[in-house]
Amino acid sequence: MALTLTILGAGPSAPNPGGANSGYLLRQGDTAVVVDCGPGCAGRLIEHIAANRLAGVAISHFHPDHYFDLVALYYLLKFGAPRTSHLQVWIPPGGREFLDRFGRVVGHGKPHMLEDVLDLCEYAAGRVTVIGDLHFTFHPVQHYILSHAMRVQSASGAVFVFSSDVAPCPQLAEAARGADLFMCESALLDVAHDEKDPARRGHMTAREAGVAARDAAVKRLLITHYRSGPEADVHHIASAREAYKGSIELAREGQTYTVG
DSSP: OOEEEEEEEOOOSSOOTTOOOSEEEEEETTEEEEEEEOTTHHHHHTTTSOGGGOOEEEOOOOOHHHHTTHHHHHHHHHHSSOOSSOEEEEEOTTHHHHHHHHHHHHTTTOTTGGGGTEEEEEOOTTSEEEETTEEEEEEEEOSSSOEEEEEEEOTTOOEEEEOOSOOSOHHHHHHHTTOSEEEEEOOBSSGGGSOSSGGGOOOOBHHHHHHHHHHHTOSEEEEESOOOSHHHHHHHHHHHHTTOOSEEEEOOTTOEEEEO
């Protein structure tokens, strides 16, 4: 069975018209994993698969546009078809304490609100984490807060890499090395929209995504977390093409891509 990627949401922190924030569904055979779960993604998820059939969720970092729909997913599981076990949610180091505080806020003081349905598991950078039939490795990358690119290998050997939110950094090319499909954020239309100090930056332009794809020698580049519109879409593709000569596409919400 092929490894596939379905785009639930591809918008930046302010979603595109009619769109959702970051959220993606990886599937191979009976394994289905949600990668990030931003606002608007949970409702789109259940158009493709019942929530109780998920093998797990992986969260790259704790900015709201990447995890807020964990609450919606929680309620889908709590009041939907039952599971035989809690759903594993893999989160960055320190994430259990963070989500405990978050759960108290959304649960009006109820302790460990999310954990009556979700099994919150902190991943370790550089260590292989097995979710169903997929092998995840989490790579710390430069962002305003702790953020992890994800390298995912299927049983068939196909490799998918998600950049997470990231500024240009050597760790990204290392994580993406030789990927069959590299999905990279491009939140910026111009570098002037980010911090002036390169060490304090947190996002990429499409050209910088192209540079990362070139340096990592990936087979295909899929741009995500981008501002969409007729002029912006042309700009993203043309800018990425300045640095990378391979296949370049924009992640389109609702579309499914085959990895490998």
